[in-house]
Amino acid sequence: MSKKIITKKQQTIITLILSFRFINSKQIQQFLQHKDHRRINTWLKDLEQKNYIVREFKPRFGALTKPTVCYLTVLGRKYIRNTFKNTDEKYLARLRDDKKRSKSFKVRCQVIADCFLIIFSNKVSEFVKDLEVRLKEGITLHYNEFQFFNPAFYHDLDFILLPQLKPDAYVYIRRRQGITHTCIYVLDAYIPRLMLQYTLKHIFTVLNEEDWEDDSISSLQIYFICPNNMVIIYLRRLLSSFLERYYGSNTLIFHFATRNQLYKRQKEHSEKIGWITVSTDDE
Secondary structure, X not given: OOOOOOOHHHHHHHHHHHHHOOEEHHHHHHHHOOOOHHHHHHHHHHHHHOOOEEEEOOOOOOOOOOOOEEXXXXXXXXXXXXXXOOOOHHHHXXXXXXXXXXXXXXXXXXXXXXXXXXXXXXXXXHHHHHHHHHXXXXXXXXXXXXXXXXXXXXXXXXXXXXXXXXXXXXXXXXXXXXXXXXXEXXXXXXXOHHXXXXXXXXXXXXXXXXXXXXXXXXXXXXXXXXXXXXXXXXXXXXXXXXXXXXXXXXXXEEXXXXXHHHHHHHHHOOXXXXXXXXXXXXX
């Protein structure tokens, strides 16, 4: 069988799909900062023909077709494994069943990608460039540096809370005043209230049980991207009782916003999202 050669841009696309699991063609275009969407689709079609990825799309007669959603195939995962030394085998194993994932899971993965593109838009080039370095050489955390991570890279990080909190994304920022650890969660559209209670309870159980606090930490920040304002209202009510029983020394900050607020910033090119913030420093 002939070797299936791919271009440098296509290799970058594969690393983006690995990182976000489900990502659409429009998002790939934004990460690559490429002007021609037709060129992006040509690269994706070629990757699909070579059996590295699956492209999911449903053309609708008389309506605009939504961007095609991509995920890795068996051959795509094998390519990652053979090309990069610093891959997490457990994470790759979870990708085996991606063709069976629910619609809500696929949407959540794409919202996480949008979170980065909207909130950290000035870091896109840096993030894409760093992906292959992480996969080839591992992760190095430098002073005064911002770094965004997906679960694909959690195995290479030593922050003790990550295995228990399991955020959808994690941001590390180290400055002179200390390290800011940020966990980002995207909540599903129809998440039941019982699950919201469990989510907060689990977070505080982990914080109270783990010996994670030290002088190097400036703050732990937790962001919730919520489906609507009703979920934010409910979470804030629950949060007050949990904070009353929290006695940690490091600053703990919760931020809430809806998906609509996120996309409104993108559409209107506004500077602020309008986060609702609750901090232990306010208590």
